[in-house]
Amino acid sequence: MNEKNESVHVDTAVEQEFNTSYTDKVHVIGRITMAIAFLLSFLPVLYLHFVKGYQAPLSAYITVATTIAAMRVGMWISEPFTWYPVLGSASLYMGYFSGNVKNLRVPVAQNLQSKYNVEVNSPKGQVITTIGVGISVFVNIVILLIVVAVGTVIIPMLPPVVLSAFNYVIPTLIGSLLAIHFQKRGFVGVLRWVIPSIIVFFLMKSGIVPPKYATSISIAATVLAGYIVFVAQGKIEDKKEANKG
Numbered sequence: 370m371n372e373k374n375e376s377v378h379v380d381t382a383v384e385q386e387f388n389t390s391y392t393d394k395v396h397v398i399g400r401i402t403m404a405i406a407f408l409l410s411f412l413p414v415l416y417l418h419f420v421k422g423y424q425a426p427l428s429a430y431i432t433v434a435t436t437i438a439a440m441r442v443g444m445w446i447s448e449p450f451t452w453y454p455v456l457g458s459a460s461l462y463m464g465y466f467s468g469n470v471k472n473l474r475v476p477v478a479q480n481l482q483s484k485y486n487v488e489v490n491s492p493k494g495q496v497i498t499t500i501g502v503g504i505s506v507f508v509n510i511v512i513l514l515i516v517v518a519v520g521t522v523i524i525p526m527l528p529p530v531v532l533s534a535f536n537y538v539i540p541t542l543i544g545s546l547l548a549i550h551f552q553k554r555g556f557v558g559v560l561r562w563v564i565p566s567i568i569v570f571f572l573m574k575s576g577i578v579p580p581k582y583a584t585s586i587s588i589a590a591t592v593l594a595g596y597i598v599f600v601a602q603g604k605i606e607d608k609k610e611a612n613k614g
Contacts, residue, residue, distance in 0.1 A: 387492040392458060399462030406466055443585045451588055455479060457489045460502040467506045476542050477505045483549045561598060565590035 414430075417423040452470055453461055456478050464474040478489065481501040487494035524532075550559045569587040572578040578586055 383492050387495065391492075395459045395462070399458065402466055403462065447585055447588050455489060456502065457495045457498055459495065459499040463499075463502050463506060467509065469509065472539055472542055473505060473509060474502050476546055477501050479546055479549060483553060561594060562591065565594050 418425075448470070449461065449465075452464065452475060455475050456464055456470075460474060460478060461470075464470040467474075478498045478501065481487075481497050482489060482494055485494075485497055487497055489495060489498050547559060547563070550562075566587055569578060569583055569590055572586075573580055573583045
């Protein structure tokens, strides 16, 4: 009994440190690195302006920045909410610093969480996910260096059938993620989350929903479906408790 109490005490202490000291440091480091990335993103413009002499009026820069902000503001707000439940804080910062969040960081995180049967909001799940995503960043850099170094020679040599196969990379990744969820939650458990995307897909194909709003509407539909499932499961659990009583 004493050993069990000590184990619970240790787990509680780890949980408290994870939710305070560790999380605070993650946000401090993450905000600093994102600020550095923001400043470094202007280096190409500064290089072209001051070194190459390709100058443009200030109004042109303001117009471009305003246009990009207007087009992407929805994504900037919605995507962190979308990927945070899968990646957690540290991995989300790394993902947005290095890129390829949807098609690389998320599959890595979900595969690790499924393999070790952990939740991302637990200390163990957060550590495993952070290490996995961090390693994926370095592996990605090495692969990119190889591709950039030899890609100009190899890619033209590939047959058209191989080149056309690259169009199926994203669908393949999404399919692998669905397969993981099918194994973990069953067909019905996954289908209720896929239905909103199917509805939005047909609305977009029919022209009712403009393609540029498809992602935002899909996220909103998924949030609504999640709320409905949450309420339904709560009622089921309340009914079970009432029957036990």
